[in-house]
Every structure is written in structure tokens, then in C-alpha cells.
Amino acid sequence: MTDRDQRLQVKRYRVRRRKHGTCSVCTFRELTDGRFHCRKWPDRQGSCDTDGKLPKFQFDETVMTDLRGS
Ligand SMILES: [Zn+2]
Numbered sequence: 001m002t003d004r005d006q007r008l009q010v011k012r013y014r015v016r017r018r019k020h021g022t023c024s025v026c027t028f029r030e031l032t033d034g035r036f037h038c039r040k041w042p043d044r045q046g047s048c049d050t051d052g053k054l055p056k057f058q059f060d061e062t063v064m065t066d067l068r069g070s
Pocket of ligand 1: 044
């Protein structure tokens with residue numbers, strides 16, 4: 001992967017996180033009606049890295065693979 005690819009990947013990551021929330025890059029994410037939220041917790045969106053409850057936010061490495069592009 002070139003530097004440019006890597007920069008694009010990071011950019012896509014930031015866009016995704018801003019647009020779809022913290023939960024969209026978390027290993028515990030679930031998708032309901034097009035919105036990402038914590039597993040089995042539809043009302044909880046994006047506060048999992050700060051509110052101290054479980055499941056706690058955990059970055060999902062496979063998200064970066066998805067964002068690598070062609
Ligand atoms: Zn979450």
C-alpha cells in the first residue's frame with residue numbers, strides 16, 4: 001500500500017466515523033434501519049467509548065481493510 005493509499009484510507013475512516021458515528025467502527029456494531037449502534041442496544045449510538053458501560057467501544061481492524069479501496 002502506498003502513502004497515498006494510506007492517506008485515503010485514513011480519510012475514509014474519518015468520514016465514516018463522522019457520518020455514521022463511533023459505533024460504525026466498533027467490533028460490537030450492529031446496523032438497524034441504516035444506523036449503526038451498539039450490539040443489542042439500538043438507542044446507544046456513539047457514547048460507548050465514554051459512558052463506561054458495556055459493551056465498551058473496541059476499534060475493529062477489519063473496518064480499515066474495508067476502507068482500503070481498490
Ligand atoms: Zn457502540
